[in-house]
Amino acid sequence: MSLTVREIKAARDRIAPYIVRTPLLRMNNLDQFLGCEVYVKAECMQTTGSFKLRGAMNRILSLSEEELQRGIVAASSGNHGKAVAYACKKLGTKATIILPNTVAEIKENTIRQWGAEIVKCEVSERLEVAEKLCQERNAVLVPPFNDEAIMAGQGTAGLEIMEQCPELDTVIVPASGGGLIGGVATAIKSLSPGTAVFGAEPAALPRYSASLKAGKPVLVEKKSTVADALVSQIPGSVCFPYVAAHTDGFADVDEEYILRGMKLLLTEGKLLCEPSSGISIGAVLQGLIPVRQTDKVCFFISGGSVSLEQLHRLESI
């Protein structure tokens, strides 16, 4: 565990020219629905549409010029792929992105627009396919989460949150492999040890709840979820110790509440997020994370990759 707030601050300086300092929005209109003072970190407004650019950019900017020119390979359920494709276009190198067959069309199209090559496979095979391609092409693999440079990049969002509202009581972060919450929690606990950091993961894939209970990364059964960016079956081995050390608990959120969170943010907050981001609001709607009327609570809105057609299902929730 060598990642500290020092590396996260270095990452911030490194990626600053390429990323947006996204707003932390005070959303008064959501207070009555969530029972607290609501803030949202709007990473759906980040360049490429999600926080993933922070980590990918930090990792790629840490490569040598020689490594960079060998080209980049990434395996991704979508947003990481977009981020790597964009970063490679900006930095003038070739990207090859491995996507699961189930990827949302809107994400795939964007990746294609940025000039990356796309290779599709089963979600369970994506890491193997990526490693094989790297060997064949002598390219550099940029992992989606299980890497300290990636975590340092994601952690820059945590630095911003605490600068934008130092008196936050609670921050709730969507979790999959743990790159985002590992980095964000490391930053927040360093700057403000009294701020609680909770993770929110799909109840269908409770990899962190199970792993924290076991004290080590545990593989959970493969199941589908509407939160299509939160599909890891096991915590990242690099991420897990940071998450275990710096978080205050996890909420395992039901599918219905994930969508309800997304719907509330859109209809009352007027902000569009992907289902995987609605999960942080869903966690409180489902009563899984304790909040009080006077608590300042930040909901981390990780991304906005969703099509208009996907909004239909919110109508019947």
Add this chain to the structure above:
Amino acid sequence: MSLTVREIKAARDRIAPYIVRTPLLRMNNLDQFLGCEVYVKAECMQTTGSFKLRGAMNRILSLSEEELQRGIVAASSGNHGKAVAYACKKLGTKATIILPNTVAEIKENTIRQWGAEIVKCEVSERLEVAEKLCQERNAVLVPPFNDEAIMAGQGTAGLEIMEQCPELDTVIVPASGGGLIGGVATAIKSLSPGTAVFGAEPAALPRYSASLKAGKPVLVEKKSTVADALVSQIPGSVCFPYVAAHTDGFADVDEEYILRGMKLLLTEGKLLCEPSSGISIGAVLQGLIPVRQTDKVCFFISGGSVSLEQLHRLESI
């Protein structure tokens, strides 16, 4: 013309406990689509969902205690009615809201929730019906726009915009009767004479373009528009001189571009607005307002009263 920035600043102090200082969002992700540096004033995040609360609250807080207790009547295509109903509930008096038969259901339901009585009529008769009700009940009419206290309240959004980004080159504001743009333009030109202020109105109801050409308020033919909050057929007589004095031009925006503006804000900006707010972005998409790559342009997003079902029509645009 006695409204100046002094009255607008007084309004700001008066309404401050009741309204939200909404964010001015820098939306980098829209720059490539609009050809300028994009900012949006997010009044869709205002309490009651639109800027209308500013004017209504200022007008009602300017009443004597005796007037307040006689009860309030308002005629409105929706957002003004919501604002008056909310203000009356907050201040402990009765509201009666006159709605056009065509009002969106989502707006009507909200008004009912806040305990107001609702009376429906044809859109063309709404002012007469309101005046008759006031006489019968000895109540106070709060007009939607044609009033200096209303304009002063709406103008507070202009003060905020210039405080939030003093170096704006251009501000584009949706227009109907002229209460919003009259107040906002008065504030902006007082603080920053070099900032251009443009109005955006439906091409189907070009009441300001026609009136500015004629040098006086002109009644235009009644036509329908997707911008259901911008249905006035004639500028307000009180508003018109302020708009004529303090604006730099008007864009008459086609229905298709109104919806395209709304769609762009949602899909790329991740912010949900009503069609009447998409018009300011639509004006630039249609090429009706000149902007340069380095211009800082603020799009005034006036409200967010729209149902999920109404988003279907964006899919085919």
